[in-house]
Amino acid sequence: MALNQTYLISLEAVHYVPDGVDVLTDITLRADERRIGIIGRNGSGKTTLARIMAGLIEATEGRARIAGADVVNDRKAVLRHVGILFQNPDHQIIFPTVEEEIAFGLTQLGLSKKDAAKGVAAVLARFGKGHWSDAAIHQLSQGQRQLVCLMSVLAMQPKVIILDEPFAGLDIPTTMHLRRVLDGLDVTLVHITHDPEMVREYDRVVWLERGRVEDDGHPAGVLTRFEARMKQIGDGDDLSHISG
Numbered sequence: 741m742a743l744n745q746t747y748l749i750s751l752e753a754v755h756y757v758p759d760g761v762d763v764l765t766d767i768t769l770r771a772d773e774r775r776i777g778i779i780g781r782n783g784s785g786k787t788t789l790a791r792i793m794a795g796l797i798e799a800t801e802g803r804a805r806i807a808g809a810d811v812v813n814d815r816k817a818v819l820r821h822v823g824i825l826f827q828n829p830d831h832q833i834i835f836p837t838v839e840e841e842i843a844f845g846l847t848q849l850g851l852s853k854k855d856a857a858k859g860v861a862a863v864l865a866r867f868g869k870g871h872w873s874d875a876a877i878h879q880l881s882q883g884q885r886q887l888v889c890l891m892s893v894l895a896m897q898p899k900v901i902i903l904d905e906p907f908a909g910l911d912i913p914t915t916m917h918l919r920r921v922l923d924g925l926d927v928t929l930v931h932i933t934h935d936p937e938m939v940r941e942y943d944r945v946v947w948l949e950r951g952r953v954e955d956d957g958h959p960a961g962v963l964t965r966f967e968a969r970m971k972q973i974g975d976g977d978d979l980s981h982i983s984g
């Protein structure tokens with residue numbers, strides 16, 4: 741449909757109902773903004789939505805498109821257009837050395853070994869990490885491994901990078917450093933977080949609550965309402981809100 745293709749990110753009436761459990765309900769999102777935050781409490785469906793947008797799981801109903809490509813039917817385009825950075829780098833890393841890890845995505849895109857090696861060298865040089873090339877990944881710290889994952893994603897030059905709580909477990913200087921790197925990227929970011937501070941300066945924030953879009957708009961309004969609601973829930977003694 742021509743209408744969807746005008747948006748870089750397009751979710752149309754997405755439902756995700758594994759084994760009859762309503763995890764995501766009727767999510768429609770059409771976005772062209774460069775900095776998009778997705779905010780919500782634990783268990784609200786953020787990671788599930790990220791996985792659907794990256795084509796890692798399939799919606800029960802509805803469809804997701806990135807740059808006009810259906811994420812389920814056009815795997816090649818999705819690989820090219822979308823990168824995803826998970827909270828825990830160890831869920832992402834599969835190879836023993838930095839070079840192999842970064843090269844993998846490039847060879848998946850169809851690059852020759854030689855061109856992949858060039859791409860690896862270029863991204864390492866960009867971050868001043870040329871000396872990491874042969875480093876054993878398990879000897880790097882968590883923050884360093886997270887940077888390897890980011891470099892792997894960037895090497896593939898995606899149009900959209902989905903970040904799923906990328907700073908959890910990182911110290912303040914590492915977080916500040918990675919945030920600066922991300923802020924400076926000429927790419928669309930979809931940043932998933934439960935922390936309003938991470939997305940306050942963004943162009944748009946979508947608030948997920950129990951698998952539905954509760955609010956969507958400019959951060960000033962959405963985050964004010966989100967924070968008021970979170971405080972109200974936190975002030976109460978009822979623990980039944982903790983899902984699961």
Ligand SMILES: Nc1ncnc2c1ncn2[C@@H]1O[C@H](COP(=O)(O)OP(=O)(O)OP(=O)(O)O)[C@@H](O)[C@H]1O
Nearest residue numbers: 758761763780781782783784785786787788789983
């Ligand atoms: N395949 C599945 N079958 C059943 N329930 C699922 C499935 N996948 C996710 N869920 C449930 O959907 C809810 C949303 O999970 P999700 O991981 O997307 O939340 P989240 O917003 O990322 O939470 P957090 O902030 O804790 O990371 C959870 O209650 C989870 O248990």
Ligand SMILES: [Mg+2]
Nearest residue numbers: 786787788904
């Ligand atoms: Mg999550």
